[in-house]
Amino acid sequence: MLKLAPSHAAGTGDPRKEATIRTLKRVLDPLVDLMFDSGVTVREFSQLLRERAVRGAAARVSREIGRDSKSRVSIATGLPRSEVSRILRSDDAYLHKRLGQHPARKVLGAWFDDRRFLSANGDPAVLPIFGKKRSFEQLVAIHSGGIPVRAMLDELTQIDAVERLADQKVKAKSRVPIFTGLTASAIEAIGERTRDLLETLTYNLRRKSKPLFEGTAITDDIDPELVSLIRREIAEQGANLVNSTNSLFGRSRIKQSRPIAKGLTKKCRLGITVFYFQDGLENEVEAFGEKLHGRRRNLQRRPLKRKRTGNVVSHPHAKVQP
Numbered sequence: 001m002l003k004l005a006p007s008h009a010a011g012t013g014d015p016r017k018e019a020t021i022r023t024l025k026r027v028l029d030p031l032v033d034l035m036f037d038s039g040v041t042v043r044e045f046s047q048l049l050r051e052r053a054v055r056g057a058a059a060r061v062s063r064e065i066g067r068d069s070k071s072r073v074s075i076a077t078g079l080p081r082s083e084v085s086r087i088l089r090s091d092d093a094y095l096h097k098r099l100g101q102h103p104a105r106k107v108l109g110a111w112f113d114d115r116r117f118l119s120a121n122g123d124p125a126v127l128p129i130f131g132k133k134r135s136f137e138q139l140v141a142i143h144s145g146g147i148p149v150r151a152m153l154d155e156l157t158q159i160d161a162v163e164r165l166a167d168q169k170v171k172a173k174s175r176v177p178i179f180t181g182l183t184a185s186a187i188e189a190i191g192e193r194t195r196d197l198l199e200t201l202t203y204n205l206r207r208k209s210k211p212l213f214e215g216t217a218i219t220d221d222i223d224p225e226l227v228s229l230i231r232r233e234i235a236e237q238g239a240n241l242v243n244s245t246n247s248l249f250g251r252s253r254i255k256q257s258r259p260i261a262k263g264l265t266k267k268c269r270l271g272i273t274v275f276y277f278q279d280g281l282e283n284e285v286e287a288f289g290e291k292l293h294g295r296r297r298n299l300q301r302r303p304l305k306r307k308r309t310g311n312v313v314s315h316p317h318a319k320v321q322p
Helices: 015-038 042-065 070-077 081-089 103-113 136-143 149-158 184-205 224-252
Strands: 162-165 169-172 307-309 312-314
Touching: 015 184, 042 070, 042 081, 070 081, 103 136, 103 149, 103 169, 103 224, 136 149, 149 162
Parallel strands: none
Antiparallel strands: 162 169, 307 312
């Protein structure tokens, strides 16, 4: 059943509530910094928190008693019943939408897995940026979910996941994109990864058997002169783990020809996240507004050249102007 927390404040003998408040402070500190960087006000955050709390409590009440109860939601959240009613009447289509895999990850993953974009030895092929067959343009069109090819190339170049070559070709450098800079994509990635991690940790809190895997290696007496070496080594090992896991996922995908067992859903979302942390990293953060990657080079297709054969005018394949 939904347990209603007592109304007394932390520090009055409820160890679980006090621990939860301390945990929320730790979680909120980096989120508050992100709010200030992005121009989100405390008032906007407060409204968002109220909306998520009401909808979360309403879902729990509905599961536990089999019906909706605005009064129970009001008691659980401490908000007036009138505000609960207003929030539940409002549209939540965007906020309630489940985050899927980031388009950049999908494109890079397909570049390493989709046979149409692999070289003879199984590595990601060097692709022309534009083209109707086996090109970066086609890779993005198939796997990005509608992202324009230029925008995707800018994104992957900015995070150093691809390399621009001569003759308007591109080469994949890594299938694991690392988003940096205060961009919309980087901010979306924070929500995606953080939600998955918190759901795993809170799931394990409520289960005594068959917990989801979660492990942490940590120490507080590392030689500062070895930090750079350790970071590089962890990045390599983490990338290898993610790559091998992606291969496992590739072998475990549902085959369209195989019938789904009765009572099972068609798809199951699961995954892993590997990340590195270090105290004092804020000292390494570069000032916002500094141009790290230079100016964007707009891509332009070369004008089509006409080639006459008798009375027929043919248009050879368009090439890209450097």
